[in-house]
Amino acid sequence: MPGIGGRMSTVIKAKISKMLDRAEDPGETLEYSYQKQMELLQNVKKGVADVVTSKKRLQLQQQKLEQQVVKLDTQARQALSQGREDLARTALERKQFAQTELQSLDQQVAELESQQAGLIEKEQKMRSKIEQFRTKKEVIKAQYSAAEAQVKISEAASGVGEEMADVGLAMQRALDKTENMRARANAMDELEAAGAFDDQLSLTAGQDEIDRELHQLTSQGAVDDDLARLKAELGQGAPPQQSLESGESLESGEQERKA
Amino acid sequence: MIVRISTESQYKLGDDASEELNDLDNQVVAAVDAGDEDRFHELFEQMLDLIRRAGQPLDEDELAESDVILPPPDTSFVEAAAEFTGEGLIPD
Numbered sequence: 240m241p242g243i244g245g246r247m248s249t250v251i252k253a254k255i256s257k258m259l260d261r262a263e264d265p266g267e268t269l270e271y272s273y274q275k276q277m278e279l280l281q282n283v284k285k286g287v288a289d290v291v292t293s294k295k296r297l298q299l300q301q302q303k304l305e306q307q308v309v310k311l312d313t314q315a316r317q318a319l320s321q322g323r324e325d326l327a328r329t330a331l332e333r334k335q336f337a338q339t340e341l342q343s344l345d346q347q348v349a350e351l352e353s354q355q356a357g358l359i360e361k362e363q364k365m366r367s368k369i370e371q372f373r374t375k376k377e378v379i380k381a382q383y384s385a386a387e388a389q390v391k392i393s394e395a396a397s398g399v400g401e402e403m404a405d406v407g408l409a410m411q412r413a414l415d416k417t418e419n420m421r422a423r424a425n426a427m428d429e430l431e432a433a434g435a436f437d438d439q440l441s442l443t444a445g446q447d448e449i450d451r452e453l454h455q456l457t458s459q460g461a462v463d464d465d466l467a468r469l470k471a472e473l474g475q476g477a478p479p480q481q482s483l484e485s486g487e488s489l490e491s492g493e494q495e496r497k498a
Numbered sequence: 499m500i501v502r503i504s505t506e507s508q509y510k511l512g513d514d515a516s517e518e519l520n521d522l523d524n525q526v527v528a529a530v531d532a533g534d535e536d537r538f539h540e541l542f543e544q545m546l547d548l549i550r551r552a553g554q555p556l557d558e559d560e561l562a563e564s565d566v567i568l569p570p571p572d573t574s575f576v577e578a579a580a581e582f583t584g585e586g587l588i589p590d
Contacts, residue, residue: 242523243530243542244566246581247504251567357505364507364558371559398561401502409505412570 255400273376276369279403283362286410287355293417294351296424297344303431304341308334319469331465340427347420354413365406372399500556501549502564506571509553519548519566526578535575542578546571 311334318326372395379391499516502508511519522545529537545568556562569581 242520242527243578243581244501244519244523244545244568247569248564248567252563361505367558368561371561375561394563395561397563401563401567402561405502405504408570412505412572 251401251404255397255404273369273372276365276372276399276403279406280362280365280369283358283365283406283410286414287358287362290351290355290358290413290417293421293424294348294355297348297351297420300424300427301341301344301348304337304344307337308341311337315466316469316473319466319475320473324466327469328462328466331462331469335461335465347423351417351420354416358409358413361406361409365402368399368402372396499565500562501553502567503546503549504567504570508556508560508562508564509549510556511549511553515548515552518552519545522548530575530578530581533579538575538578542573 311330315327315330315334318324318330375395376392379388379395383391499511500508501511501516501519522541526538526541526545529541549568569578
């Protein structure tokens with residue numbers, strides 16, 4: 240098969256034979272690949288631990304964000320009941336942003352969970368192949384002449400070598416994905432440290448860099464809807480199905496207080 | 499023939515399915531060459547689907563070399579394209 244399957248096969252087979260060529264006689268091939276197999280299993284274990292650590296960290300961020308969403312909603316309500324629509328809007332923008340982040344975190348945690356399950360499954364498969372290889376090794380030694388044994392052993396070694404290459408690839412991909420998510424988690428921590436989810440709404444709305452960024456990032460339509468919902472709940476302004484233009488439909492009393 | 503879906507499993511595939519796979523494989527290459535990402539994903543999905551549907555999973559205790567090794571199911575278009583420019587999914 241000359242296509243994508245062929246290309247992949249060629250590359251992997253070249254790698255396996257390079258690995259197996261390091262040993263000169265079949266006995267050594269066996270010992271060498273067995274040692275390699277054990278090393279690889281250890282690495283997979285470490286890989287799984289790495290994925291779990293990253294997942295826990297994301298879950299911690301999820302919890303924090305969930306708390307923020309509740310807090311910001313409460314603050315928006317308080318601000319609105321005191322006629323501070325500007326502050327309410329800021330709080331809702333932050334809430335919107337936090338919710339978007341939450342959704343993406345949910346996806347990432349699910350992704351890591353599937354990576355973790357995949358790696359564990361691969362590890363078990365690898366173990367069973369290694370067991371098979373051990374048994375086969377003894378059988379081959381006992382039953383075949385040296386020349387035949389050499390052929391049989393390289394067959395078995397190629398089979399197990401391919402499995403090893405595959406476990407290695409699965410682990411590499413899982414770790415790359417984990418690494419990307421870790422970078423994102425770091426960025427989130429920095430954002431949080433910079434006050435993106437700050438609950439101190441004493442900041443003047445729209446005045447600092449973060450607010451400007453949040454304003455750009457968040458969906459204004461969603462914020463407007465959320466604001467309208469709160470207003471309706473508090474018995475102010477228009478009902479929620481009617482989207483509000485920023486600040487324009489405020490009652491004059493509120494505008495005076497705001498100004 | 500024995501086919502491996504990387505990071506997944508090995509399967510035994512009958513002659514008819516093998517031929518179909520070969521045909522899809524050629525189309526995948528054409529899609530990658532044409533820079534058609536959607537078509538690539540569509541065809542690659544079809545390849546994976548065919549193997550999983552028509553193939554018989556290899557026993558856990560079987561130590562066999564694959565005749566064909568496909569890239570992982572989550573291969574991106576960029577990665578697939580790299581397969582043909584010598585970069586490859588697996589660095590040397």
